[in-house]
Amino acid sequence: MMSMMKPSKPFFAAVAIATLCSPVEAAEIQEVRMWRAPDHTRLVFDLSGQADYNLFTLENPYRVVIDIADSQLQDDLSGLDFTASPIEEVRSGIREGDDVRIVLDLTTEVRPTSFSLAPNAEFGDRLVVDLFDLEAQSAPVPAISRPQLDGGSRRDIVVAISAGHGGEDPGSIGYDGRIKEKNVTLAISRALYNRLDATPGYQPVLIREGDYYVNLKRRPQIARDHRADLFVAVHADWYRSSRANGVTVYALSGDRADRENAARIAEKENSSDLLGGVGGDLELASLDDDVALTLVSLQMAWSMEQSLLAGTEILASLDGVTRLRRDKVQQASLQVLNSPDIPSILIETGYLTNPAEARRLNSASFQERLAAAIAQGVMSYFYSAPPDGTLVAWQKSNGIVPGSYTVRRFDNLSEIAERFAVSLAELKAVNGLRSDTIRIGQLLTIPGVGARDSEHTTRPGETLSEIAALYRISVSQLRRANNLSGDHILVGQVLKIPSL
Numbered sequence: 001m002m003s004m005m006k007p008s009k010p011f012f013a014a015v016a017i018a019t020l021c022s023p024v025e026a027a028e029i030q031e032v033r034m035w036r037a038p039d040h041t042r043l044v045f046d047l048s049g050q051a052d053y054n055l056f057t058l059e060n061p062y063r064v065v066i067d068i069a070d071s072q073l074q075d076d077l078s079g080l081d082f083t084a085s086p087i088e089e090v091r092s093g094i095r096e097g098d099d100v101r102i103v104l105d106l107t108t109e110v111r112p113t114s115f116s117l118a119p120n121a122e123f124g125d126r127l128v129v130d131l132f133d134l135e136a137q138s139a140p141v142p143a144i145s146r147p148q149l150d151g152g153s154r155r156d157i158v159v160a161i162s163a164g165h166g167g168e169d170p171g172s173i174g175y176d177g178r179i180k181e182k183n184v185t186l187a188i189s190r191a192l193y194n195r196l197d198a199t200p201g202y203q204p205v206l207i208r209e210g211d212y213y214v215n216l217k218r219r220p221q222i223a224r225d226h227r228a229d230l231f232v233a234v235h236a237d238w239y240r241s242s243r244a245n246g247v248t249v250y251a252l253s254g255d256r257a258d259r260e261n262a263a264r265i266a267e268k269e270n271s272s273d274l275l276g277g278v279g280g281d282l283e284l285a286s287l288d289d290d291v292a293l294t295l296v297s298l299q300m301a302w303s304m305e306q307s308l309l310a311g312t313e314i315l316a317s318l319d320g321v322t323r324l325r326r327d328k329v330q331q332a333s334l335q336v337l338n339s340p341d342i343p344s345i346l347i348e349t350g351y352l353t354n355p356a357e358a359r360r361l362n363s364a365s366f367q368e369r370l371a372a373a374i375a376q377g378v379m380s381y382f383y384s385a386p387p388d389g390t391l392v393a394w395q396k397s398n399g400i401v402p403g404s405y406t407v408r409r410f411d412n413l414s415e416i417a418e419r420f421a422v423s424l425a426e427l428k429a430v431n432g433l434r435s436d437t438i439r440i441g442q443l444l445t446i447p448g449v450g451a452r453d454s455e456h457t458t459r460p461g462e463t464l465s466e467i468a469a470l471y472r473i474s475v476s477q478l479r480r481a482n483n484l485s486g487d488h489i490l491v492g493q494v495l496k497i498p499s500l
């Protein structure tokens with residue numbers, strides 16, 4: 001959204017006269033905005049032009065002081081929400097006649113950084129002040145918290161979900177001037193997270209969990225820190241015409257000479273990095289080395305191929321849920337997809353400039369359906385070629401197709417069991433249900449087809465407890481069904497799998 005000029009406060013009337021003697025380019029502070037991210041607090045000063053400023057810190061008590069030369073403050077700062085931030089209060093005053101001094105009173109010490117941003121299509125000149133928390137809380141190492149019910153030590157597939165834009169970068173603005181891409185992408189990303197989180201064998205990671213901006217170069221880095229197997233960026237599009245509609249899926253590409261369409265998207269998405277892009281090019285520069293580049297391009301070829309495969313599965317699963325603007329995966333040199341080591345795709349879920357599509361994209365029910373389709377595509381991709389050592393690889397080698405189902409209005413448990421051809425008892429056991437009570441929106445794990453097989457042929461290296469976990473039954477149930485007294489089984493032995 002464009003920042004709006006607010007009327008001057010009477011307090012500044014006297015200063016306004018003083019600025020008549022100043023150079024023409026006095027930079028007014030039109031608005032101050034702020035966001036809280038997991039590891040820092042960002043303040044953005046919207047300015048009417050370039051401004052000289054000086055930032056320093058004071059102790060006892062901790063303060064950050066920002067002096068902006070030859071300026072006026074037009075925001076009364078009452079709209080700032082300090083919740084969860086180290087800021088206790090923001091005060092302002094006039095210094096040396098025509099400078100604005102802003103004092104941030106802090107509850108704790110912070111590490112401040114600041115930089116100026118030139119105008120872009122959305123905003124004018126800005127001064128950005130980041131207050132980093134001293135205790136680094138960023139990028140928590142993923143705790144392996146999932147109970148190991150299924151497949152012993154076999155690892156989960158990690159899917160990094162990057163909700164486009166955020167914080168001071170709203171992304172595309174809807175036809176009504178109110179629907180913002182950053183909110184739509186976060187809602188779809190959260191729904192996708194919930195889907196995958198409810199599916200055994202998957203560990204989703206949200207690159208951004210709230211309304212704050214994450215640098216485009218930092219996003220793949222977070223995915224890398226979590227050892228992601230796939231990177232999925234979620235966006236929503238805009239166009240001059242309100243008729244444009246439909247979903248487009250882009251895959252990682254190293255090809256700089258892209259088609260016209262891709263170039264337009266790339267320009268738009270990459271430009272958002274300018275909003276928060278401080279020092280980002282330094283990271284790229286550090287890759288400028290012959291050996292590194294050779295390794296990177298080898299990795300890149302593999303990642304590009306995988307990105308195309310993943311994108312194709314996701315596109316196929318979106319077909320029917322929404323219109324496909326392109327029925328093939330597009331390749332684009334998007335900054336956020338510039339990850340040589342992680343297969344990466346970007347989904348433009350639809351057009352916010354199309355009223356009907358914008359309303360759908362902004363509705364929770366459609367966001368859920370999109371997320372379900374994307375999750376289904378992700379699972380199909382991984383099921384076709386599961387990474388070694390994962391539960392999904394293990395499931396595939398045993399003919400088990402994982403799945404989940406979201407409870408809808410008027411559903412009841414026995415109907416759902418019937419629909420998926422599983423027993424009611426099995427469905428309840430897999431989902432830990434004690435009664436038949438379910439609620440709308442509840443995610444149920446549907447036991448795969450393998451769980452309905454009444455037999456399992458033992459493979460080399462398998463143990464009884466692994467097989468029991470695979471079918472989500474206890475070892476004693478498995479022993480009883482097969483008249484086993486100990487844990488000893490033979491390779492090729494056919495075991496009866498009891499239905500619960």
Ligand SMILES: [Zn+2]
Nearest residue numbers: 164171235236
């Ligand atoms: Zn976007």
